[in-house]
Amino acid sequence: MKKFFTTLSNIWKIDDLRVRITNTLLFLLIYRVGSYVVLPGVSAASLNHDQNKEGIAGLLNMFAGGSFSRASIFALGVMPYISASIVVQLLGIAVPYFAKLQKEGESGRNKINQWTRYLTIGITALQAIGYLRSQISPEQMELANPYFTILNMFVLTSGTMFVMWLGEKITDKGIGNGISLIIMVGIISALPGAFLTEFQSRTSSVAGGLVTFIVEIVALIAVVMFTVLIVQGTRKIAVQYAKRIVGNKQYGGVRQYIPLKVNAAGVMPIIFAQALMFIPATVQQFFPNAAQNKVLMALSDYTSWGHNALFAILIILFTYFYTAITVNPNQMAEDMKKNGGFIPGVKPGRDTGSFIDGVISRITLPGSIALAIIAILPPLASMVGITSSFSRFFGGTSLIILVGVVLDTLQQIESHLLMRHYDGLMKTGRIKGRTAIPSGDTGQPVI
Secondary structure (H helix, E strand, C coil): CCHHHHHHHHHHHHHHHHHHHHHHHHHHHHHHHHHHEEEEEECCCCCCCCCCCHHHHHHHHCCCCCCCCCCCCCCCHHHHHHHHHHHHHHHHHHHHHHHHHCCCCCHHHHHHHHHHHHHHHHHHHHHHHHHHEEEECCEEEEECCHHHHHHHHHHHHHHHHHHHHHHHHHHHHHHCCHHHHHHHHHHHHHHHHHHHHHHHHHCCCCCCCCHHHHHHHHHHHHHHHHHHHHCCCCEEEEEEEEEECCCCEEECCEEEEEEEEECCCCCCHHHHHHHCCCHHHHHHCCCCHHHHHHHHHHHCCCCCHHHHHHHHHHHHHHHHHHHHHHHHHHHHHHHHHHHCCEEECCCCCHHHHHHHHHHHHHHHHHHHEEEEEEHHHHHHHHHHHCCCCCCCCCCCHHHHHHHHHHHHHHHHHHHHHHHHHCCCCCCCCCCCCCCCCCCCCCCCCCC
């Protein structure tokens, strides 16, 4: 405990770090206050504030911190920006123009950032119209259409762009990645309510009592530890650099390592798989005759074994797919060759690329299986009687994002401490950050 308070004191002594943490908290406070501001023309008294939505609405509501169900001006959150970032990243693989921009350094990143912003505006406008038509009933409208739709389309689009601006300000003047922290705050805002609901359900009935609740907390801690293990797991490949002597100085001749992530795809395979798993429920809504189909009913029930088995298979497949399009072994081998590096026992060039590709293929299998296990833990938790709001924190997208963002933020705080010659946050070892969802402006993940 003394070590903990000493670390907090050291953090507060560093002026730059203190200002950055304060700025981060203020920007996040602005976001949370804005998430309770209801859209103009919507009757706030008629909203049901259902925080336990299922399907794609539940996923969006989780990322938006409940703003989606509250009909807030931030109802769409940063999801349109993330969608635009993913599209731009995929265009960098398929379209030569975007691939060229990714290699042009700072100027190329600025152009990619500009394209991402334009695409974000378009995606937000389309999603705003869909949101207003599907989530706001005529009884909740206090303004007549089409004025209501046009007005709130601009409000929702402006809200998303403002949230994106807040995220950029947190990144520039705060600590951690702004977009990631906004998503994390939205997810974690539901934790106290879910915790209290689960506690009341266990202690106020015959559903296990306090002992069962304690067992659930221990199980949750174990799941978090397993998630940290998967997020942080790396396979190091030794790289030797050629020795060069220039004058009286020696350059190179040192051994370094290429850290290959066991889960290089991050949370993206779960998001892609979830998008496909929503198809059966969508078919049932548009085709009432298909609602009685046993296969569709089983696939639409997220607690069924068929749904979870297919979900796990899709996650494994998408993990291989996303790793293949984001990690380029041949480019890594080429860059290594240009810098005079080589893997001991492997020829530079094509053989090095094949070697790295083989290592990635082998470590991706256990990583994808572990990711699938984490993803299906929430429905399994619901099967054993845990409330739906609390079971979401036993795995899935929310837990992986929370773990990744917390580790990345702590790593940045620790870097500031070490730069000022203070001790790190841990007695032994150092914290390593981890990110997951790609950003269009930098080409690097933001979650």
